[in-house]
Amino acid sequence: MLNTRSSNDLREHETQSMYRSDVRPVDHPKLEVRDLYKSFPVESKQLMVLQDINLQIRPREFACLVGASGCGKSTLLNIVAGLATPTSGQVLVDGKAVTGPGSDRGMVFQNYTLYPWLTVSQNIAFGLDLRKLPKVEQRQRVSYFLEVVGLTQFANAYPKQLSGGMKQRVAIARALANEPEVLLMDEPFGALDAQTKEQMQQFFLNLWEQTHVTVLMITHDVEEAIFLSQRVYVMSTRPGQIKLEVPIELPGHRDLEIKLSPEFVEIKRQVLHALRD
Numbered sequence: 223m224l225n226t227r228s229s230n231d232l233r234e235h236e237t238q239s240m241y242r243s244d245v246r247p248v249d250h251p252k253l254e255v256r257d258l259y260k261s262f263p264v265e266s267k268q269l270m271v272l273q274d275i276n277l278q279i280r281p282r283e284f285a286c287l288v289g290a291s292g293c294g295k296s297t298l299l300n301i302v303a304g305l306a307t308p309t310s311g312q313v314l315v316d317g318k319a320v321t322g323p324g325s326d327r328g329m330v331f332q333n334y335t336l337y338p339w340l341t342v343s344q345n346i347a348f349g350l351d352l353r354k355l356p357k358v359e360q361r362q363r364v365s366y367f368l369e370v371v372g373l374t375q376f377a378n379a380y381p382k383q384l385s386g387g388m389k390q391r392v393a394i395a396r397a398l399a400n401e402p403e404v405l406l407m408d409e410p411f412g413a414l415d416a417q418t419k420e421q422m423q424q425f426f427l428n429l430w431e432q433t434h435v436t437v438l439m440i441t442h443d444v445e446e447a448i449f450l451s452q453r454v455y456v457m458s459t460r461p462g463q464i465k466l467e468v469p470i471e472l473p474g475h476r477d478l479e480i481k482l483s484p485e486f487v488e489i490k491r492q493v494l495h496a497l498r499d
């Protein structure tokens with residue numbers, strides 16, 4: 223008995239150390255922004271837009287960045303996407319420095335960016351076609367993601383025939399179809415009316431629960447940020463700096479009612495104070 227127990231203990235110890243070494247990469251951030259600065263030349267001076275930005279987003283985490291208009295949010299997301307370069311500092315995905323755009327990062331832009339001359343299906347397939355994925359696989363993925371975003375019936379419609387919320391769902395499907403490691407979203411629901419926006423928040427949260435893709439999303443809507451994420455970063459006005467990092471300790475599965483709970487309201491108060499200070 224004793225022998226059995228001690229060999230079990232040993233096995234348990236081995237399992238734990240294996241687990242620990244297994245788990246270490248998972249503890250490493252999926253996306254990291256390190257000591258990042260960005261300035262633009264304006265009238266022979268340098269306009270400092272981002273200052274000393276450090277972020278660590280864990281695998282499968284949903285993080286939001288909130289800040290006032292003009293504080294540098296889109297600039298930061300464009301740098302993370304590899305569409306712009308920092309003045310100094312680094313962006314890393316899985317510990318590897320980002321040097322340009324890549325299919326590991328999917329982007330949903332601030333304004334609707336569907337190709338108007340392509341149908342919904344063709345828009346979703348766009349990146350897959352660029353990557354020369356076999357047509358059969360393209361069709362499978364497109365019909366899967368059409369289903370996921372609830373737009374199967376609109377497969378052959380053109381963007382001008384869609385509402386704003388539907389267009390954003392296509393943009394999200396297009397980004398997800400490429401199976402990115404990290405999904406970057408720049409105020410994806412910013413242009414929607416209040417009711418559609420809440421529907422999209424619930425829709426996207428359910429979608430994220432299914433895919434568990436790592437998300438970095440920008441918004442200036444504090445409630446939206448808290449409702450969706452596990453971590454909220456609050457940015458100061460220009461030059462944008464991270465003023466506060468708030469872990470959101472709300473239940474994993476959320477519905478819109480949670481916005482009325484005392485816990486939610488307390489977090490909202492904390493974030494709003496940080497934005498105002």
Ligand SMILES: Nc1ncnc2c1ncn2[C@@H]1O[C@H](COP(=O)(O)OP(=O)(O)OP(=O)(O)O)[C@@H](O)[C@H]1O
Nearest residue numbers: 262264271290291292293294295296297298442460
């Ligand atoms: N290419 C550029 N050249 C010069 N200045 C720029 C450039 N791009 C952005 N800026 C400036 O950088 C600042 C931050 O812009 P950015 O678009 O990142 O703000 P934002 O936080 O996304 O704002 P919003 O919430 O309105 O979208 C602004 O003052 C803007 O004028």
Ligand SMILES: [Mg+2]
Nearest residue numbers: 295296297332
């Ligand atoms: Mg912006």
